[in-house]
Amino acid sequence: MPGENLTRLEAEERQSIVQTHAYEVSLDLTQGPETFRSTTTVHFDAKPGSSTFIDAITKTVHSVTLNGQSLDPAQVSDGVRIQLDDLAEKNVLVVDADALYTNSGEGLHRFVDPVDDEVYLYSQFEVPDSRRVFAVFEQPDLKATFQFTVTAPDYWEVVSNSPTPEPTPAGDSNSTWAFEPTPVISSYITAIVAGPYVVERSELTSASGRVIPLGVFARASLAQYLDADYIFEKTREGFAYYQEKFDFPYPFAKYDQMFVPEFNAGAMENAGAVTFTETYVFRSKVTDAIKERRVVTILHELAHMWFGDLVTMKWWNDLWLNESFAEWASTIATAEATEWTEAWTTFQAMEKSWAYKQDQLPSTHPVVATINDLEDVQVNFDGITYAKGGSVLKQLVAWVGIDAFFAGVAAYFKKHQFGNTTLGDLLSELETTSGRDLSGWSKLWLETAGVNTLRPEIETDDAGTITSFRVLQSAAADYPTIRPHRLAIGFYNLVDGQLVREHRVELDVDGESADVPELVGQTRPALVLLNDDDLAYAKIRLDETSLATAIEHLSKIENPLARALVWGAAWDATRDAETPASDYVSLVLGNIASETESTTIRTTLNQLLLAASSYVAPEKQKATSERVGDALWTLASEAEAGSDAQFQFVKFFAAIASTPAQLDKIEGLRRGDIRLDGLSVDTDLAWELLIALVAGGRAGTTEIDAELLVDNTASGQQSAAHARAAIPTAEGKAAAWASVLDSDDLPNTIVRTTGLGFQRAADDALLEPYIDRYFESLQGIWKDRTYKIAEYVAVLFYPGGLASDELRRKTAAWLDANPEPAALRRLVVENLAGTERALKAQERDAQ
Structure with a gap:
């Protein structure tokens, strides 16, 4: 490379x-x-x-x-x-x-x-x-x-x-x-x-009066699952929304959307010829989170036809201008132009959590990143470029006003069509339409790294009336910037068994301490929620009273975005080792059954499994994982028949099942001896259950080969690779390692799924021999493989699940001994950060 x-x-x-x-x-x-x-x-x-x-x-x-x-x-x-x-x-x-x-x-x-x-x-x-x-x-x-x-x-x-x-x-x-x-x-x-490829065709009339041919493509063997009419419907909704808001007709001659095999990303914004991962062609049941994500992705790529394709950044340091804008635009378009009206809740649960995680890594960087070469930009498709940038744009929209923002964007497209720009070109147009000087805002938000934390400081009299209300702002020592925030504060009380918002103020907060006189004289509510409606980009903390209310009544918060904010605050405190991971496990298991938003469920359950396997104290991990597995099975059994929640509880149960009794249930589900009303074990779920059985030692190559005979498709081959790499023996891990590290024959998707299976090991002894082998292989892999394959190896074959002091020490030693290349170092630095965070969380949980 x-x-x-x-x-x-x-x-x-x-x-x-x-x-x-x-x-x-x-x-x-x-x-x-x-x-x-x-x-x-x-x-x-x-x-x-x-x-x-x-x-x-x-x-x-x-x-x-x-x-x-x-x-x-x-x-x-x-x-x-x-x-x-x-x-x-x-x-x-x-x-x-x-x-x-x-x-x-x-x-x-x-x-x-x-x-x-x-x-x-x-x-x-x-x-x-x-x-x-x-x-x-x-x-x-x-x-x-x-x-x-x-x-x-x-x-x-x-x-x-x-x-x-x-x-x-x-x-x-x-x-x-x-x-x-x-x-x-x-x-x-x-x-x-x-x-x-098999193609379905349609057309629409653009704002300029031109007829725009539309096409949706998939492989012949997947064409029966292609829901082209729905994709055309979302495309038309996106065209109408963007052409109105951008005040600029669609700039290309046609619009094809092609679902292609073995794709590394979600999609790519080729002008008039967008490619998507074919995992968006649903051959089996998928979660509502994935259905919504597909809509957001469709609208993300469509937004790029203007922002990125019509007007393009001059150099890759402004990559964020492309991706952040498309992230923000696709979310607002999904919320306002499609049936997925809670898209901002999804954004908070998924994108915001990704951004906060990325922004607390040692590799964090300003939104406008320093890009010295192509290797720099390759590792910069991250949570800062997409999710923080999108969050910051949401803050900017709140700062200048939505009408002024869209007017500035429209002027930007007209002035720079088919040209190249820098950040200053966009800000210039927004300053003109809003009347605000954005140079200071840009410096604080786009040219500095790190995320702030906001906490309420509340004083009341004996009657519970607020006598003083302040918002306290802090920053990490390494990134000490204190920023201005446009945010809302919500007051929530229990009404007829539900926690509902009864009062809201919106204000600008700046400095380390900001008084909120509008709230003085109000009765202190059961829950005070900073950053209500999620306008700002900042971590939030709950005061003691609000935290107690949230823990007891989280499932009763009426507004799904408010719930997502509380879920996020609880997870942030767990990741930061401020609260024990065991408490987070209890919070999730006690409240997740009532959550209605699919992406919030998906994100929270992923965090639950990470907490149980890596963040609780080592001596409690086995018992906690078993407890989580049992609870997820109970949740699946009690969930509404055929619901998205039931489906997700089963999937995450399969991901953590380990005890004989849990594996018995997996076997029973797969054979059909155990049934859950409304749940069908289709092709993809059958593979997930088989992988669980393989990882638990209940199945092996014979069962994998038999399943592959039934489903010898590209997806089936990927699942088979995942399953083989999950075989819980030294020989199984050695075979998985050799298939990727000792040969360059495997395609990208097989490398990725093999890495996922390699990571799955209940017994630490299976992965410990690979600590030294990993570091011995890194430089050679980086030199000899393409970037994407090398990235998959660097991330997916790092034995991070061990979360041990030995792994921490050897990772740090490799970094000390290898000052180059910078892009590879960044991946290893991020691996080390994950290990160090897990060790800190374990230490807190043991107290």
Whole structure:
């Protein structure tokens, strides 16, 4: 990977020399399973006599022609870059090469469907991987038009950013598709998707009066599960919402949404040709949390058509401008334009918890991050870039007002369409529409790291009347910034058995102590909730009286967003080792049955399992995990038949089941001897139950192989890999380790699921031998594998479940001995932080 890096300084220097105009890319996808032919013609201007390079990760370069003169590929190409010297003012470059398909989800990914042996291809170019498919000046501020010509089997669907043309015969049952040039866009949002995909088509009329063709694609073996009508419905709702709020018509010629195999992320915003993980094609029952997440993702990518594709950041330090805006916009659009009206509750439960966790790691960084090179940006797709940035934008909207915010965004799109911008360009428009100076706000919120904590300080007289109310603000010692917050304070009391809000004030809070005179003279309520409605980005703490009320009556809080805030505050205090993890376990088990929001349930149960397995004192972990397992089974048995809650309780029960009695229930469910009304054990749930049995020593390779015969699909193979890696023997862990660490043959999704299974070990002795092996392997893996595979190994094969002092010491020692590379160090620093936090939580729980 180091040879494939690109620094910001290199990009700035190249941009000062080169101005790109047009690419013509011809791809021949009929050469076999390893390589494809890629011929690129680039039209660009340059400073006469200057030198630079173009990016091209290739297997073989056949020829390089610059302004009609042949260059020796052996002299100018190293397989990653092609050197270009003595440039003219106007230049035409032609590069003819063989490029490699990948199985890592980067570049042009090639997948063979085990169901029917059909080949499916899709591109994934963000951040620096269009250079794996064609020769390109790989940086976002060198925009151009892109004209693709693709030769492929004649029965395939071939999709790119422009509408798909009628193909022409190319012989040997192949055809050629010659696409029209795109508008001026960045290379990382170009796309090629090809294969025998099944497509459903529709259309809509844009705000400009143009008819926009719509397409929804999936593999043939998954097409029966594709609910295209619903996806079209959410797409239309998103188009209507964004075109009204942004006051700018959809900027591209068509809008295709393609669900593709072995995808590394949730989705990718290729202009007019969005790719999604095909886990969003539901072949089995999924939670309401996943259904809602799919809608948010659909609207997230649609928002990118304006913010990111129409107007693009100049360099990757403003990646947050893309992702944070899409995060915020998709949440408000989901809440206001679809049936998922509690999207802000989901945002609090999921995104906010992710942001707070990321912002308390040693690797935290300002929202506007320092991005020195491509490796920096690769690790920056994190909770700061997405979730904190989205939270900060929500705070900014509260600060300037929603109407002024949308007006500023609309002006920004009009002024900078098809161009590149920096943060200052957006803030300038918002200052104009709101009349507020945002330079100070930007410095405090976007250019500093860390999260503040807000606490109420309340004084009352003997009658319970408030005589003084202050909001106290603190900051971590390493990140001492005190920030201004726009927030609400809610007063909640018990009314007819429910905790309901009876009073609310909204105000600006600044400084380490802020008086709230509006609340003086009010009767102290049962629960005081800072940051009610979740306007601010800050951790909150409950005063002693409110905490007691919340613990006793959490399930009776009427408003789901208020409940999510209390759940979050309780978890924050547990993570910070302020309250014992055992208390958090009791709080969850005593209140989760009444929770109505699917994502809140999902997030809380994930935190419950982490608390039980890693945060309670070691001597209590086994008993606590058994208690949690028993309680989850009881909750599943007593939940409403067929409900989302019942389904989630069963899934999390399977994830923690360990005792003979618990495993008996798993076996009974799987065989059908035990039934829960309304619960169907479908294909995916059957795999989850089998993985539980394998991890518990009740099943092994024979049962895994038998299940795979029934479900020999891509999903089935991933689940089988997960199950094999969960075999609770030294031999099982060794086989899982060797399959990934000793070979580079496995595709990305199998590497990921093998890592998940490897982590599942009730007996610490199974993972202890891998502490040293992990650190011995890291540098070699980082050097020899693609970024995504190396990241999966660095994160998923770290034996963090041990949470031991030995692991802490050896992780710290590796960091001391390995000052480079920075991106790899960051992943290991985050691993260490998780171990240290677990040890602190264990120490607190033991008191």
